[in-house]
Amino acid sequence: MQMPNERPFDLLNNSIGQLVLIRLKGNMSIRGRIVSFDAHMNVKIENAEELEDGELKTKLGTILLRGGNIIFVAVV
Template identity: 30%
Template sequence: MADAPGEPTPTSSSKDPSSFLSEIHGAPITVKLNSGVEYKGELQSVDGYMNIALENTEEYVNGERKNRYGDVFIRGNNVLYISADK
């Protein structure tokens, strides 16, 4: 059966969120909070509630670096999105 026009088609590059998160473990990421604050650091762990632990973390407010932290724990209900950095 063919897909209807305009509908997304699955590709070999499609990933579920848990496989994406396991692939970026230890990699630099950006976490944007619902408040607009961003944290950039190395992903150390994430759980089923999207609680995130980062190392070597920098905090950005309105695009400007405000603080540096060694370790940061972010509660999952505050997370707007997670982005893998290059």
């Protein structure tokens, strides 16, 4: 299988310190500043906020988010 030089995880690498919106399974979203990530897509987020229908629901502070629940990470 031939793959391009660009890789999907580059998006995470280039987003360190930036705001991202992460959609999770079960109709839940997290918005915050990405601090670090690993190969399982586990991510550490600062100033994390839980959103419901695009509205702020809870301020979560700094969190470790498990990669397995992620549907997508969007650059804000």
